[in-house]
Structure formats: structure tokens, C-alpha cells
Amino acid sequence: MAPSLVVNGDFATVGPASTAGRLASVYSEVQSSRIDQPLPLPSVLKNPFKIVDGPPSSAAGNPDEIAKLFPNLFGQPSAMLVPSAEGSIQSDQKLKIGVVLSGGQAPGGHNVICGIFDYLQDYVKGSTLYGFKGGPAGIMRCKYVELTAEYIHPYRNQLIHLFIANQGGFDMICSGRDKIETPEQFKQAEETVLKLDLDGLLVIGGDDSNTNACLLAENFRGKNMKTRVIGCPKTIDGDLKSKEVPTSFGFDTACKIYAEMIGNVMIDARSTGKYYHFVRLMGRAASHITLECALQTHPNISIIGEEVAAKKQTLKNITDYIVNVILKRAELGYNYGVILIPEGLIDFIPEVQYLIAELNEILAHDIIDENGLWKKKLTDQSLKLFEFLPRAIQEQLLLERDPHGNVQVAKIETEKMLIQMVETELKKKQQEGLYKGPFMGQSHFFGYEGRCGLPTNFDATYCYALGYAAGALLQSGKTGLISSVGNLAAPVEQWTASGTALTSLMDVERRHGKFKPVIKKAMVELEGAPFKKFASMRDEWAFKNRYISPGPIQFVGPTSNAVNHTLLLELGAVQS
């Protein structure tokens, strides 16, 4: 890694001289090959362009409240980059720009930084790019590293992105989960941008981080500070999107990594013929990842949290559904299968939420006696659910608490819980003579291994364009927008680039008696094309074993440019 770009101590002593040897020892062959991968730009970014404003925007909900919260930014139009005969923005003014990664990793983050870096190189030579270290805390504490062209110069003639492009992870400047929330923290951020004399700040993050970006933009604008703020949509969960922002980066790569593993497990299931694999997939708030993986691999069962919530399903309902599929498959001679479960399943089940609320109340005020008298404090419904849970889960609910004394829902291994519940029900069916078995459950959690893979060609190119477009927006004085690259089903040349008013994605939530702005998470739409496609196929997949093994992500050749099903279906680019 180029020392200029790296904060981890272990590379700090490496000078440019030892680069070549260094490269071989820090990069695998595939990583090295990725450095050569060209990063095509949409033609609108390659040629002279100007920025055209659209009509005034509103908000995703409660526009009056959003207007009050963002008096300086509310109603901003979108800003579209269009070809310009007169040439691009001409300005001799060099820029000072900061960039920050916020929240969990998503493959492609480094390429966003490459994109803005190259924009500055190509259009505003002599500009400075700072990388804030360790997320928003880096802004507040003014901890940064200079990603300067000057320092990079020795490598420039070889390959500008020698050390960074197309690599997974966020280790270039690291990320963090801190938020800039309190007046003091806003003050710290102000001090930092004043100290560094920043013209702009690029915030790469999820819904919270982009809300935060907009609050910063509003604050700076309100104080007549010159610092503009542009956001960038990052999250593997795929739940930061809108009409203008077709997808968040990282989703494509993460789903393909999980789908590879699922496909392998499917072939194993079929070859062995004796395991039911219960696969829990990352994605707490929304089930986009599970849905996309289902569309890619055709598992026998996929539980979609949003459907569970909409139909107010209980854990018993879900267990029964799985058990019924297993019974019917056994009749067909299949005692194996693959079942996908979203990480956040439990949060979607209303009765579980009630039980947990009641347990938190009881744990806070009562003693959990061994004779179970405490259970009398549960409502009938919650008691019934509690008794239905496997013993290990019961104990976990009672024993493991977070620092506030609350039940640790996140620690529940849903896939293991479901295996136990299914096993119990199947034993009953066996006693009733309705099932002969055998049933063997295998649990999997595919999580961290999907967040930091090498980005797919799609994510790599998408991120580069997002970063490049963010540079254009910042240079043209825009603030409070999120970088938006569209027309993604078309070839890259035809992709569009624009900025969308962050306030237009917002609604308010009431917290502690106050309205708080939030970018609403985009949930799986039960009326949307991806879910409808899944719903139309799931019975066939349940009983006819239509397993597909997507195989490992390819970076070259005809299979390297596939785009995920969710995006293509949402764009109407394939039949649903």
C-alpha cells in the first residue's frame, strides 16, 4: 500500500523505493490483477459537462417538519450532469476536500475515494484531498491523512490507483460508527473544517450517515461557511435507495459472495441428500440480501422479514411453514434442503417484540425465580411463545443482557433456534406417523465474509462513478445532495450522474418528544418486482430443487459484468 494512503502502523515505514517488492508481499495474485482492471466512466463524466437543476424537491414524508429542520436546504432541486458544448466548469480555484467512511464496511468504498481523487486530478489540479481517519470521529478529532497527488506522484506514471482501486475493505482510512450529534460535536466538526479550510466534505455511509451529512450541510450553510457536504450511498444491506438512488454500493458484491456459498451448500445438500441447511444472512433491518440471494440460487425456503411483518406471522407460523415443506419434500423422496433466513428475522415478528418488551420490564423489576412464578407476569400470548421457544433460547433471553440490562436479541442465533423448533415439531409429526425423517439440520451464518470481498466489476465501476460525480457536485458548489448514478441497466457509457437532495429522502421520527429527521430505510416492497418474482417461483423452488450455483465472482470474461437481480428487476430491465 502506498504510505500516503495508509494509516495502519505496519506499513508506516515503507517508502516508495520498496514498492514493487512490497506489492508482491501484500497483495494476492487476484488482488494484483484487479489493479489493472480499467475503471470506465459514464460518458457524461468523460466529456465536458454542466450541471442543470431540476424542479424543487419535497420530502419522503412530513415535508413541513423537514422544512423546519432544514430551513436552508429544504426544497433543493436535484442537480443533473449533462453534456455541455461550452466545456466544463472552469475554475482556477483549487479545492480542499475531506472524505470520510462511516459505518460498516461495504466492498467498493476505496473506489469512491479513487473517484473523487481522480476528479480532482482531472479537473481541479493542485487540489487537496484529506481522508478522515476512523470515521466521523476523525472529523471531530481532526485526525486525517492527506491523500495528495504530490505524494502519489512517484507511482503516477505507473498506475494511478496502484495501491487502492478495486480492493475490498475500508482499511485505507478506516471507518467508524460515531455520530456527530450534540452541539459540541457539531462545533468540533466546524472547527475541523475551518482549520483545514475545507471547500467540501464527502460522507460515504448508510442512511444514518447520510442524514448526518445533511445536518452538517445545513449547519455549515446556516453559518455561511463555505464547506459543502455531499453524501454517497453505502450499505451491503441494500436498504438505502430511492427512485434517484437505484442501489447502495456493496450490495452487489456481498450478495454474490453469499450466493456463491449458498450455491455450494446447495450442491452439497443435493450430493449428500441428508442435510437441511439453515443459512442466516446479514441484513438486520431489511431482507434485501436474503431476497437477492434467493433470486440468484433458488433455495427451497426463504423467509422475507417484510412479509412476516406484513402478515403478522408468528414464530409458530414460520416453523409450521418450514415443517410443511419438509414433510412434503420427504414424500417426494428429498430429505435435504436449503433455507435462507434474514439476520433480522426476529425483529419482524410482532409477538417476539412483545415478549422481549415484557421480559425487559420483568428483568428490570423482578427476580427470575427457579420455580417460574415470574412467568405469571407475562401476558398469555407471550407466555405461550416463551414456552414454545427451545430451552437454550429461553436461557439466552433470561441470562444474556446488554449493559442496560436488556435482552440481547442480536445475539440470538436464529438459524439454530429454527432448527430446534423444526426438530421438535417434526418429532411430533413422527409420533403421529406423519413423518419418517430423518431430519438433520446444519446451521450457517454468512456475514462478515461478505462485507470486505474484492468488489465486483459492477460495484467497482459504480463506486468510481459515485466518487467522480461527487467531485463534480462539490466543485460546482452543491451541498446537501447525495451522489446519484443512474440508468444502471445500460452500458456504463450511458449511465447518468446527478445529485439528489438529501432532504427529499427524509421523513421525521418522533424521539424524546422531538422530531428527528431520518432517511427512511428502503424495505423489501411486497408489491415490488423482486419480491413478486420470488413469490411466483417459491413453490416450484420448494419442491422441485431448482438450485443454481452462481460460483465465485469472476473479474474477467463474459460472466464478470452481471448485475444483481434486484436491481435489474427494479429497473424493469428483466421480466419479473
Place this chain on the structure above:
Amino acid sequence: MAPSLVVNGDFATVGPASTAGRLASVYSEVQSSRIDQPLPLPSVLKNPFKIVDGPPSSAAGNPDEIAKLFPNLFGQPSAMLVPSAEGSIQSDQKLKIGVVLSGGQAPGGHNVICGIFDYLQDYVKGSTLYGFKGGPAGIMRCKYVELTAEYIHPYRNQLIHLFIANQGGFDMICSGRDKIETPEQFKQAEETVLKLDLDGLLVIGGDDSNTNACLLAENFRGKNMKTRVIGCPKTIDGDLKSKEVPTSFGFDTACKIYAEMIGNVMIDARSTGKYYHFVRLMGRAASHITLECALQTHPNISIIGEEVAAKKQTLKNITDYIVNVILKRAELGYNYGVILIPEGLIDFIPEVQYLIAELNEILAHDIIDENGLWKKKLTDQSLKLFEFLPRAIQEQLLLERDPHGNVQVAKIETEKMLIQMVETELKKKQQEGLYKGPFMGQSHFFGYEGRCGLPTNFDATYCYALGYAAGALLQSGKTGLISSVGNLAAPVEQWTASGTALTSLMDVERRHGKFKPVIKKAMVELEGAPFKKFASMRDEWAFKNRYISPGPIQFVGPTSNAVNHTLLLELGAVQS
């Protein structure tokens, strides 16, 4: 899949007519692209060849006993395929050959079958290939499917391997774990090969299956039956190898799949900077997979079972080693890391074996009283170990038993156990003021997802050559050999092909007062090049974060033909 080759009911009704449409719906883009991948053959198999016998062989140990157990086969020479000016074996005699997959899946199995099928097509036209279904049980019950050229004919002009080559899994004819052991079972096997009039049988399996293949060969030869038996080295664990059999197929693919995941987790660890990832890897008897993954990815810690056993390490030793690395890393500012653990670790720790033996004894005869009086029956050493174990593991040892009432060692999640033990020790260090933390452990098990991936180009080509060579050996009347393809560090054209006497790989074990022949599992050699390379690097990897992210397996381009480190080091093809 071609109906002729498939036993799963769901494809049974598909006729050749609907092939094209069917293909699109059962194969992913990458799978489809694999079908076009050429399968190069070693030049010795492409041109006229003859078979030259080597010198008489002996056994890996106790040759006298092996000679007694294999009176007809012991001492057989190896059979080497060499170029022949006079042309290849000429014979009009069509062959009837059976093929069986035995034991766990390994990527590439289908290609072995393609290899022998093509050999028959190329050299003994009109021959018949039967696939026994569901492993050795298929032989005993005479359940098979005919993999005939005639049936495949409609596809032949398109692509001979249209439906099978380069695909992971064993779903073509499925596998099974049954053994042919008792006199009745040998009788059944005889009946089957007589009924089908088999000239030869190809057994694709691990050490047990190849031992079994040799017993069948001996049995058939002893009864003057014409059926020859050839084995083929399969196991992702990599523990079936010798001087003549440089590697077992599947190891290359499995390690690369695991290494991809480990590499991703490493980048996540470094980007987040707050997790210690404990990764358990498949491989019960030997630690080759863990060692190979370490060589590919450079984790901070890798536990190699063979070293643990050789140094008679205790669980406390291992815990202390991990804790010390964590303490030293904390001083360097790193509160994250990646630790690899072989699935079979517990089996390598002598004290754990003693404890489990004592527990089994106690569980069989005593009552586990709540006051813990039963513990007095443990030896001091075992008691000390038991008390050292985390409570959850203690409970698991006492509560979960197999049908024979024994402790279920295989069910222990070693990675979680180590996290708990490390956590406990770190808390002590914290209280002593020697460690500030924080420590957050994340557990992973990478297992099933590595057994059925699409085979790497190496495994695909290696398997095809193994199958093709097996055809040549069977046609030339050889029996009791294992197909052996060598010179693997050279280009494929220069690979060698031969058959190695299975008896030469054998030793005896005493079971129930009798000598039983066994192919000794090849363990990680502490004096071998791969371990020595690892041992020379591990301190640097522990503290200097030399993480490498191998990325996903590539099938085209310059990075698609890399061979695993273990093989290259063992062949002396790279510096150790």
C-alpha cells in the same frame, strides 16, 4: 443435466429436446461458462502410449502382514504410461466399466467420470460406463445408471461434457459412506460385477475407500474374476497422498474457497479494528487445510494439530499462546486479528483424549450428581482440565451423547470454546493490569461451503487426467492400483500418468485382535516444506499483519491457473 446422467427425480422427466432451455434454468452463468472450459490432457495421454512396469513394490509398513492380506496383489509394480512409437493398446474388445463415488464430496469428482468416459470414447468405442448410485451401497444393491455414449449422442456434436464437466458436487450419481466389509457384502459386490459383466471398476474415494478398492481387487483376482479395480485419490482434507500420488483432488478448490473467505474476514478485521475472528476450518484428521489457508492468507495465528500433538500441548498451552499474541498485539495498537483452527484440534490434544475417555467411563457407570461428587472419579489432570473448560462446554460434554452414550466430541464448537477460554484469561490479565482490551471474538466455521464449489482449473484438469489415466489402466488389465498423475508443477502437457500399487501405500492396524490393512493418512509433516515455511513466517504474521486476500477463484485470465502452496512446496517448485 443430461437425463442419462442424473438420478435425482426432479430431472428424470426431461428429454433431450428441451435441453437448451433447461440448461439456462439449471445453470448459472458461471456454471454455463465452465462447460466451455477446455480440459487439456497431459501429452502422454493425447498420443500413442504403452504401459511400462516399474520395480516390485513393498508396503508403507509391515510388508509381511500386507503380503499375507493381499497374497495376489502384494508387490505389484507401478505402471507408468510412456509414449509409444508402435501406437496404443489395440483391442477390439469393448469394455464394461463401473464407477462409484465414495465418502464426502470433493470438487472435481464429476471430471474424473468425464475423464474415464472420454477415455472409453477415444480408445475403446462401444464400451459401457455404469455409474453406481449413492456410493458403495449402489454396488452392493446393484443400483446403477448407464452413462452411455449412445444416450449422450444427441449432445455429442455440441459439447461432449455439456452437462457434467467442471461442476462441483457429486450429484451426477451421488456418493455414500457405506463400506463393503462383511463376507456377505463382498458376495453382493461379486454378484453385481458378474451380473453387469464388468471388466473394471473405478473407485473414487479417500483412504478408506481406496483400501476397500484394493480389498475388492484382491478378492476378484483371488477368484479369477476378470473385474479389475482402480482407485482414485479424493478428499478435500488433503491427507491421501504419497510420493507417487502428489495430492488428492478437491483440496485445491476447498482451500481456495476457504482462503477467499478468510481473506475477506481479514480485511474486515483490519477495517473495523475491533474483532478477533476465530475461524474453524474443515479437516478432522489432519491440518493440511489450515496450513494451506495460512500459507495463502497469513493469519496472525494458526493452530496446526500435528504440532500440538508432537509437542504434547495442552488446551491451556494453546490458550496461553493465543493470549500472549493478543497482549503483544494490543501493545502494538492492534485489538483485532484472525486465528485459524483445524476442525480436528481437540483430537490432537492428549489431555483432552484422556478426559473424554474418563468421562465416557463415568457416564457409563455413574450418576452425574449436582454436587459434583462424581468429579472425584476424574484423575487430577483431567479434573484440572475439566475445571478449566468454559461452563457451556462442560455441560455439552456431560449432556450431549451419541447413541452409544459417548461424549460427542465432534459437536464441540472449538472456535467458540477457545474464544471463551481466551476471554477468561484476558479478564485475569486485565485485573492484573497487564491488558486493557477490548477483546471481541467472532466465531466462524467454514466447512460445507468448500466441499462443493466449482472445481478450480487445477482440480478440473487434474481430475480429468486421473479419470482418463484410470481408463488406460483398466483397459490394460491393471488392478489394485491408484490412478496417479504427477509432475504437477509443470505445464499440463508435461504431467505424468501412472498407476501406483495400492498395497504400497498400506500399513496394518490391529483391530479386534486382527490385522486390518489401512492406507495411512498423510499428516502434516513438521519437517516438510509447507510447515517449515509456515513456521518461519508465523511470528512475522502474528505481529505485523501480513494479511493477503486471495479473492474469489478465477476461471479465466492469468490468475486462474495458480496451484496451491502446499503442493508447490512439497514438489520443491517454490522456495520454502
